[in-house]
Amino acid sequence: MAHTQPATDPTWWRGAVIYQVYPRSFADGNGDGTGDLAGVRARLPYLRDLGVDAIWVTPWYASPLADGGYDVADYRAIDPAFGTLEEAEALIDEALEHGIRTIIDIVPNHVSDQHAWFQAALAAGPGSPERERFWFHPGKGADGAQIPTHWVSDFQGDTWTRTTNPDGTPGEWYLHLFAPAQPDLNWSHPDVRAEFEDVLRFWFDRGVAGIRIDSAALLVKDPTLPEYQGEVGPGEHPHVDRDEIHDVYRSWRALADTYEGTRVLVGEVWLADRQRFAQYLRPDEMHTAFNFDFMARPWVAKELRESIDMTIAAHGPVGAPATWVLSNHDVTRPVTRYGRDDSSFSFAAKRFGTPTDLEVGTRRARAAALLTAALPGSLYVYQGDELGLPEVEDLPLEVLQDPMHFRSLGVDPGRDGCRVPLPWSGSTTPYGFSAVEAAPWLPQPADWTDLTVAAQSADATSMLHLYRDVLARRRAEPCLGDGTLTWLESSDEVLAFSRGDVTCVVNLGIEPADLPAHTDVLLTSGQLVAGRLPRDTAAWLRTDPVPTS
Template sequence: MGKVTQHAPEGRTPTTLHAADPNDSPWWHDAVIYQIYPRSWADSDGDGIGDLKGITDRLPYLRDLGVDAVWLSPFYVSPMHDAGYDVANYRDIDPLFGSLADADALIARAHDLGLKIIVDLVPNHSSSEHEWFRAALKAGPGSPERARYVFREGKGEQGEKPPNNWPSVFGGNGWTRVTEEDGNPGEWYLHIFDTTQPDYDWTNPEVGDEFASILQFWCDRGVDGFRVDVAHGLIKEEGLPDWDGPLLMLDATDHNPNAALPPDVEAQDVTARVHEAGPGGRPPMWDQEGVHEIYRRWRSLLDEQPSPARILCAEAWVKPTERLARYVRPDEMHQAFNFDFLDTHWDAAKLQSVIEHSFRHNDAVGAPTTWVLSNHDVVRHASRLGLDQSLPRPNGIAADQAQPDAELGLRRARAATMLMLGLPGSAYIYQGEELGLPESTDMPHEFRQDPTFHRTEGKEIGRDGCRVPMPWVKDAPSLGFGPGVATWLPQPESYGAFAVDQQAGVDGSTLELYRSMLTARRADRLGLGSATWHELSSRDVVAFVNAAHDDSRRTLVLVNLGAEPVALPDGAVVTHRSGELDGDGLIPTDVAIWARI
């Protein structure tokens, strides 16, 4: 038996990180919200693509899992150049997924089951097939129609050069030149993402009025909130100045070591370099002051809705933490994803630091911290945590790149989830993580659909690996995803062992671990508890006490990230564990526990 860590000399002094919230706090303060990627959840008609009827049929699974709400990635009318994040009509459902009647039925069924529904809102850009953009192309320079988007004249004698040097985060130029109605080359339009995703000009009041109307449309249909895509990107710096830093997927930390960088930029210097220019050191297309006025208007609109309360959640890749907290001030959004937590490597000191900073800055504005480990844009954490933790997080993994240690990754993922769900605040779960699904890393390139992969000529692998359809039944066609064999992205052979029917009712399975944790989290109101560092927290161990508002319940949450096993304090009774304990109840490496103390 190895050395047992009892009370490490470098252990923390018990310090309150976060005070408990009242038990009657608003629902979003402690909600666990499950993300469904509609095309990959359940296929009702056999076309290989998930749809709204498939989601509705499977909603009882989520009730039984123990979540409080469901977030649906975009289901709007779209040409699907970016899997629905290129919206052509915000007030209708793409036939690929169903109809408005199907959406109404889904919302009603969810509410019957006690689940809330959050829908995705994409306000930074539309599809190039949106009626507004088609009108802009037809109307020509200087027209009110073009004023809804970021059109500019080009540089050079004939306007042949882009208006500035901004790239697209999907690779290539961030500007595309149009051919005018007379057949001559004309103005350029900005697209921070794909060429088929022109950016709105949010300095135009007409854009703001349109999105207020869209919000009201979906509130009237009964949705309970909105996840706001690229919430930090709507406003661009006045004058659209050049930007000489790298523009990566969403943020400096989102760096793929296989991606091309400017010749004078080292990978480890990206985070520092990306913040050197612009007001306050920010890139001119991200986190500009004007976004906050937009969200104040939206918050006021939602606050005026009849009960129950509706929420806004920001997808904002913003640093430092205190700037992110500005998005969740009392008159702005209700939640903002904690991407610092998602990005943190498997390191006790770094996890402690991000937890401390998150509570400090969110508590300062009276907002819950919103924890997340995986989503449709990042490598699944069951694989990510099985990679070399000294390297930056990759944007996808190909078969010819370093492969995750699958066993290690899942072991750490279970522990990381136990840590996340033991923290006060709200939490988001990405579909399939409750099964321990790994990233699909052996997908042949010919199946890849992410525009990132194609626009970078494969230098960025992209996000397809985390978007593979769900496995429900091991021995069924398409692993129970639908009645047909085909799926829009191929399912790895390994997914059969992770299928729901292989884990449901199986003691120790990842699915049953999630169900047990979510049941206890709700019963004990862990999301509304206080958090205080425990003395066992050290350079190798993350340990804190989550206590009820009246101190009637005290739960020790402990994760051992060190090389040696850790002994529980006297009197602690383990209620949940992410893995087997060693002899005499010692907590081994990469295992987490919840215990009553």
Template sequence: MHIATAADTQHWWRDAVIYQVYVRSFLDSTGDGIGDLAGVRAGLPYLRKLGVDGIWLSPFYPSPHHDHGYDVADYRGVDPVFGDLREFDHLVADAQRLGLKVLIDIVPNHCSSEHAWFRAALADGPGSEARKRFHFAEGRGENGELPPNNWHAMFGGSAWSRVTEPDGEPGQWYLHLFTPEQPDLNWRDPSVAASFDEILRFWLDRGVDGFRIDVAAGLFKNAELPDSPDPMADERSRDSVNPLAWNQPEVHDVWRQWRAVCEEYTAADGLDRLLVGEVSVPTAREHAKYVRPDELHQAFFFDLLSADWDHDAFRKTISEALTDIAGTGSTVTWVLNNHDQVRTVTRYAGETTTVGPSRARAAALLMLALPGAAYVYQGEELGLPEVVDLPDDVLTDPIFRRTGSRLRVRDGCRVPLPWSGQASPFGFTAGGDGAARPWLPQPEWFAEHATDRALSDTRSFWHLYRDGLALRRNLPQLGEGPLRWLETEPGVLAFERGDGLVCAVNFGLESVPAPVAGTPLLASGDCPPGILPGSTAAWWISDLSTKGTSS
């Protein structure tokens, strides 16, 4: 069970900053070119020094890795490439000693086609109890040769695959909203819910502080499995969602049950166990339904991640989140990047590539000033750009394998981190000259972003994050409380937190008068007194009485 410390508070998650660890790309302790749990454990002091409150680990379960662990073959184990359960227990214990929370990824929408559940479903045949765990259906057409409906998979192609039955004949079809190696589970079968209750308890008993829930708006599909009204939706965008397969009302019953499980553990020691969902829904109002008091504690608010670099777009997005989500009693969970998105330095570059780093630094400072929680994807604190020129023959993303297109391929943000030195593997891989190459090649220019270089340069991204996190932790103005918008120069977004903490961001390229006189407490770039340069954010403590609109 969890070991409580004096530093713990019951609702630690409300304003926590969590660092997302993509395990296979964080740090390799064995020399096989793939990051592992022992590598994460070795990196914990680095994360403690950065100042985050905890870590979220990407899937480390046994898996054939068709989608790098999001195809789970065993929900209660550790893939040997990452270590074993004993190493996981050591990682949790070390994190607790350092005061870091540990969240793990859980994947309830689908499992691996190599999971024992699916192997049994194939072996037992049509009508069996094992097949009820999944969405098996008869095909259309004269001989059942056509898929049961027109749904498309998120990663390309049909959402249906036909199986060969035990008698050797073509048979039923099964649903997979991602890849054929990831069959969707049927949450209308009570055995699925019962199994996941046991899985949650298995990890909670090992001391985890909570779960990041993959595809949290999925799980339930329209029971009739009818044709989609827009069969091309999922082909146009990986993030398009079929309204018949997502955001069904029954999914909220699952989160109420999971919340009840977590509350049992909280009742034992007074410490919240966190549920944070990957929720992709059309509006902040729909998003808010997932964080009602008896459901998820948090749900990632992706709208800020996708907002254009424009002060009006950011203000509208932030205001809607604070009105609709915070109105439930939860707090907004802000993100600027994750393992599925183009890194901020590249995403914000636009037509003028030189402004990408400045905008990414400004966005980070803005996010850390907002009320609520925040998640930081590994490497963002190093200012890593996207690696956009990986050769086709090294790409591993199933999107590329299924579509042949590099559009929206995610490998470029998953390249292993640079830790030290001037050449690959940049300290990522242990083992010296006999070590394997990193699983994705690191470009030469990664040397400019290596951790040792970032720590020694007080003007680096790393120091901006570290200083922002320290102030966020120590300034009462940056705790829970309202946000008041301030009137500003055109192209500038400014707000006040608490008693006189002002954050302002200049979204333009030219300098403007600063909204507060004097030297900033912290700025994302050079910021002389009285001036707010273009593509820059800054924090001030103001003695002036400010007036604005509360959110």
């Protein structure tokens, strides 16, 4: 079935507000405790009223869920826990009726160990054509018992797992940059390239507006499998950001451009080198990529301004818009993170029992919502951040499912705490997440009554009201979204910049700050005090336009 995409505004993506749906935890339509596509379809009016332009749906494909769906067994089938392909098609169409486009997740670095290709490779044995689609390799040493390389996994631990031959003897090893259930594909193999181009066509034909590319810089490996120590030169890492990878994305962009309406490619590109990062955004490659630097910075004016400047400077030469995001399904929620002594984020630093002040964190997260929505480019909102949900840090150990927790030998609390199902209504679990009183797949806290969508909809001071007001104002102001930014003079603890006749001011200092001259106060994240901006508070002001230099 072919679905058409609205051809209006081919640059919609440059300033779009995109809402991340983690379907397992968004809304449960069939009452089994797991979120599903029926739940998303039923809540489309909520997303419309929130004011988003698109949704990004994390993997909804058939999967054993060894890594939350990022271990895909079949890219053309919906996992039965979420629904059917027909329901996915209906969701795409119904969202468009509400003015919401759909972006889906493509996971090209690896597949599930249950994928037909990998099962065939195991059955076919060493030296077979089926194994050439992956990275099978003999072990080192006389008996092949030593791993082929000492590359370290993003999930910690080794990146190779040994197979067992049909006769029960130890066999070859296969590469997995993530969990053993996620074998890496060999992107120098023509079958792999052809398969993913066909998968893109499959979903573009069904009307998706774009794809988010998981682990986008990792696909291509050095076939000599060299060891590496510490830092390596640009393009010289054996499995990160290799130059040959750009051929893949050029072919994907060419394919996307054959479709009516702009079908966007959005990369998950974790690279510290801004120039290398920008190469993925050249006009014939991806449209945008996630900007993780800003999200990882602490709540410090100097740090945030440095990140903003660096991000805009990196995007300028390739003409791509920046993206801004405060969290996602992998990252500690802002309300919790910003309430800590160290309000930065890094995967390596996550630990159980890190104290937080949720009152401070909430105040800062409210200010951060105004700050990010005012910056030039597109904005991503992770489900639940608009409700000010905290990270759930007291989940019972027996319910944790994230492989990051287990592969760290229990040191890392993992990412389940930001994946707890959303509260919609009511005063007890499941808070309207399920149509019936089914236990959610992860338990919800007992103190979320005031954080439900229903409770916050009735409270004009709530985080949900703030987000609705911010997104409505952002859409109403022609100078917001895509465009340029002009910094204004301010103290070291204050960020102040203009976007045409709208000025954003954020006070990250301790003392209240004076507001610049203005004709109107459009929005604030908290109450002004005697006309001044208190600590950890942001304001949008109507001002005379500042000439851009």
